[in-house]
Amino acid sequence: MAALPSTSARRPRIAWSALLLSLPALLVVLVLFIYPFIFGFNLSLQDVDGSGPTLVNYSSFFSDPAQIDTIRITFTVALPVTIFTLAICTPLAYFMRQGVKFERLITILLILPMTLGTVMVAQAMERYFGPVGWFNQLLLWLHLLSSPINMLHNWLGVEIGLFILGFPFVFLLLVGYMSSINPDMEKASRMLGANIWQTFWRVVFPLSLPGIMVAFCLNFVANFGVFATDQLVGDPAGATHVLSVAAYDAFSNNNWPQATAISLIMGVLELLVVVLILWLRGWIVRGSVIGGVKGA
Amino acid sequence: MAQQTDPVRSSAGEPGTAIQQDLQPAKTSSRPVRKRIPWGRIIFYLAIGFFVLNLIGMVGSVILDSFGHQWFTSVFPASYSTEWYTYLSGDQDIGQLIFNTLFVAIATTLLSLLLGFPASYVLARRQFRFKGALTALYMVPMLLPTLAYGIPLATLLAQIDLGTLLGSSLANVIVINVVPILPFVILILTPFIEQVDVTLESASRMLGANRFQTFWRIVLPLVIPGILTAGVLAIVRTIAMFELTFLVADASSSTLVVALFGEAFGAGIRPNQAIDALAVIYTATTMILMIIALTFVKPTQFVVRLRGR
Numbered sequence: 001m002a003a004l005p006s007t008s009a010r011r012p013r014i015a016w017s018a019l020l021l022s023l024p025a026l027l028v029v030l031v032l033f034i035y036p037f038i039f040g041f042n043l044s045l046q047d048v049d050g051s052g053p054t055l056v057n058y059s060s061f062f063s064d065p066a067q068i069d070t071i072r073i074t075f076t077v078a079l080p081v082t083i084f085t086l087a088i089c090t091p092l093a094y095f096m097r098q099g100v101k102f103e104r105l106i107t108i109l110l111i112l113p114m115t116l117g118t119v120m121v122a123q124a125m126e127r128y129f130g131p132v133g134w135f136n137q138l139l140l141w142l143h144l145l146s147s148p149i150n151m152l153h154n155w156l157g158v159e160i161g162l163f164i165l166g167f168p169f170v171f172l173l174l175v176g177y178m179s180s181i182n183p184d185m186e187k188a189s190r191m192l193g194a195n196i197w198q199t200f201w202r203v204v205f206p207l208s209l210p211g212i213m214v215a216f217c218l219n220f221v222a223n224f225g226v227f228a229t230d231q232l233v234g235d236p237a238g239a240t241h242v243l244s245v246a247a248y249d250a251f252s253n254n255n256w257p258q259a260t261a262i263s264l265i266m267g268v269l270e271l272l273v274v275v276l277i278l279w280l281r282g283w284i285v286r287g288s289v290i291g292g293v294k295g296a
Numbered sequence: 297m298a299q300q301t302d303p304v305r306s307s308a309g310e311p312g313t314a315i316q317q318d319l320q321p322a323k324t325s326s327r328p329v330r331k332r333i334p335w336g337r338i339i340f341y342l343a344i345g346f347f348v349l350n351l352i353g354m355v356g357s358v359i360l361d362s363f364g365h366q367w368f369t370s371v372f373p374a375s376y377s378t379e380w381y382t383y384l385s386g387d388q389d390i391g392q393l394i395f396n397t398l399f400v401a402i403a404t405t406l407l408s409l410l411l412g413f414p415a416s417y418v419l420a421r422r423q424f425r426f427k428g429a430l431t432a433l434y435m436v437p438m439l440l441p442t443l444a445y446g447i448p449l450a451t452l453l454a455q456i457d458l459g460t461l462l463g464s465s466l467a468n469v470i471v472i473n474v475v476p477i478l479p480f481v482i483l484i485l486t487p488f489i490e491q492v493d494v495t496l497e498s499a500s501r502m503l504g505a506n507r508f509q510t511f512w513r514i515v516l517p518l519v520i521p522g523i524l525t526a527g528v529l530a531i532v533r534t535i536a537m538f539e540l541t542f543l544v545a546d547a548s549s550s551t552l553v554v555a556l557f558g559e560a561f562g563a564g565i566r567p568n569q570a571i572d573a574l575a576v577i578y579t580a581t582t583m584i585l586m587i588i589a590l591t592f593v594k595p596t597q598f599v600v601r602l603r604g605r
Contacts, residue, residue: 018422022430025415025478032475033437033445040448088343095340107595109348114598115586116355116579117536119557123575124354126560127361127568132369134353167347172599196336217439225441228538232560244443251543256451267444274439 057261093174122232177211488522
């Protein structure tokens, strides 16, 4: 904040003072975010012993079927849970937007997983969803199961963990977005004879689609980079050997060139998906001419 | 790049959106007049109730297990004791872990506020070329998986050995945590600064106050709620953030969440109840901070608000 007073400049000062004030944050982003990527890219072009430039880290990744498979695994872990979370959250958020009882209490309970964080959620799953945990005990007692289901240390475990972490975030994000849609649109739709289902599908859903897509992106980023959940309740050595686990394994073996190469592959793949979705979103937003969003 | 910037900018919000706005608009929901079974309501409460009950069960079973003497296949532990906390305190330096956790969270937050405030001020007040690009640059860390930027940065930090330079390996942990927390703080602060009336600043300047006085006497007091909001949310967020700290922490700079991961990952080395005792200490720490946070901010603010187009 010390930078503030020192910014009085001459006439064309707009850009200069803006630059000066932005400089501290800008430097941090450049030094701690952009530079590591350049440094990492450079490092990924070296061999473990420091010789290079070489593409060995990339060629060894793309020539090893097991390594290429981590890409497939990452998508089979990240995509289903993201789609499922969005599919559950959208109708629930639509309902909550109309006003419900205990709204504050529900919100407080829902931010619990976010405050607890990935590690604690995984640790609690270990107890609760384990073979003798309460969840299986309850299902057995209700005679819904004849023997406990194995919900941990497999693909299902990671999906459950990611859902628990992602659901509150996506839900509250969508409630916030949908509350900026003008309620008159729904009233008009109902008045013109549409039932609640038609109103949702034909009016609210199209208007919410841009928000749903952003929520999808943010949730997908988190799920694509899953690490702690995968290590603790997944099968990191086998069925859920995702990219971040592969990158971390190389990192912990002090094979830094390989680790940064995998990190960069992971970043590029994830950005491709996000850019694709945001491009679709831009296309949808430009294509629609409905002015249903307040203050748009 | 331009495509990417769009949602980020729109989620940065405009005056009033991030602050006091009720979730539901007018209470004029389109309930049908005829009396019928409220299926929507039933499904909504069942779904949320199911989720919340499982959540309570999850945390509850960890707490019970940590106080249970032994707990195998019964519904509840047979007998209770605090022996696992005693066991744990002989194993881990709990005081050090709690100190590191709070120190890292507070230092990261203060640093991010200090760096982020001027940046937010510019975003809220000025119009200039490349503003969109600048906003996008701040926000990219939020659009990448943590390990994708964490591993290159951790490698860099390991090579320049910042910890030795600054005398403590906690420095590494703080530096790496600033990367995602700074954009988060900028995102929250900007709409708060936008809300402060510009004419107040002009009036102050016109009445003879210099820029420093204007900032200190006018802008800062009016933005205090924003700083508090950003601060408490950043602290809560840093404490739960695991991956980055995990990459750079050593034995002396380990935090609660990293120690918990280490114990949980090496399950079988120590009794489960002792791991759960550590989990309870971690949970208690986060819960206390969450309660403090909730006295300053609305629960909905834990999630970044998405704006309409």
